[in-house]
Amino acid sequence: MGNQTVASTVALAGAGDEAAFAQVVASYHADMARVAFAACGDRELAEDAVQAAWLIAWKKLHSLRDPERVRPWLLAVTANEARQLLRRRHGPVVEIDVEAPGDNRNDPSAGIERLDLRRALAHLSPDDRALVVMHYVIDLSSDELGAAVGASPSAARMRLSRIVDRLRKELRDG
């Protein structure tokens, strides 16, 4: 959706227009699911987190200060719901399941093996995993990253840089 379309659609969805809300869901659900899955490391939990996030969106979309900022807001809500869900289910310390059944797929074209990646991600916090996905998979801008994590764009970049350094160390040197 273009910026103008996004603003109009979000405004309509915020006003309770079902078709507009469905359009917002169609546009952002996949990205939200990726963030939730990265944060939770569990498909079912991720589904619940995204569902909870959409419910919040349904109720709160109208209070969005700038409808064009809907994407980082939805991703922030998703990451927050994922974190809360994990805490409720597993307590304060959460690790994703590294040795998932049937997880022996490797893409020979990729320089990082799936199992290694899972192990490395497991050492990050759910928020950090979400941040990595927001940047490297969803391609959020610095402004959007900052908005999604409640920090300035430069602070978000710095945090991301530290996470990547850690991943680099684990995946390249480890």
Added chain:
Amino acid sequence: MAERDRFELDLATALRAYLEDAPTEVRPTELARQFATAYPHRRAVLGRWSFGLVPALAWILLLGGLLLALVGGALLVGSQLQRKLPAVVPPIGQPPIGQLYECPPGSTPDEPGPVDQARPAGWRSATAFDRRAGRLVVVTTSDLASGIETWTFDVCTNTWTRMHPNREPPNFEYSLLVYDVNSDATILLSVDRRPSPAIPLRVWVYDLQTDTWTEKRAPPTIANLSLTYDPVSGLVVAAGAPGSGGAPELWNYDVETDAWTQIHQANRPRPLDFGAYAYDASVDRLVAYGDGAYGAPPYETWLFDIRSGTWSRSAAERPPVVGWLTRPGLVHDEAAERTVVFMRSPLTAYDASADRWEILAGPETLWEDPPGVEVYDAVNRRLVGWGRGVVAFDLTTREWTVLLAPR
């Protein structure tokens, strides 16, 4: 962002492969229909996500037991339940904020109202507190097809009443309500950002005594509007900015003359997104909370002296609730003399006298999806919020009270 190196490219590729297992499939139309149909009774419809039913029942049983114990205890010691209703303390050197309703003798404002009572079902709403009637005034709407509903909530009996005025304002995208003590009227400012709305802003005035709505003159079109009431001038103050991050514009609204007048500003704060304003009687200033683009830093608190038209920046540490992209709300707690910011949680308060922010308790322990704070109940001197249920928060004791349990 800097160009990605080899490792980052590999990382992105590996992440994409890993995220192929993410549950990305969805039926958007069905999901939208499900929410539209289920809210506010979504717990009965959502199946696997309906985890809040048992806590709600547990709360009802617990509160019922506590109520019985309280009544029993009162009978045993031969005394009656009493509630102190101290007078509102006006700001130093200022006239009283206005006549204040007193709960009739025998009222039990701390006891939950009947659970089976009718209550507003809409989820887009605005709330004000009519201090002369001791009632929350609420406008609410659910969808574009239906109109708005006007409800009141009696804070002495904890009961909702659906009002039936002859005509009601049209549907809105979002709206703001403020009670004007001087005119004994509730002002509704509704905003519509939908494509090509006929009128983006509307002003209606509600007279609770006669249960009538009257359309009034709308203010100039300004984004990010916030409404508050200045008890010293007896006028409504509308604040906003012409664009995101623009310098604020402030207007007075006189209900009696139906006139909007721009408030003089001798200086201006630096451009920020000022999402919320509240009149703080303890310092006779408007408290304004602003942040940068995308809800990012800087997070600043500014005070506006309406009498002199001057802005001053608070030196307080940043408020703990930041980075949220939705519009925050501000309300002044007269009893604790704090201005409270409410978004989702945690609840935070600004003490203008001490120039200090602090985190207050959140509502998470009450029940799943609890209501946030909406208004200050001057009669019982506490903050009140409503959603599926109604709760009160006492800023002095920092305790939540359930005024109406969710169904």
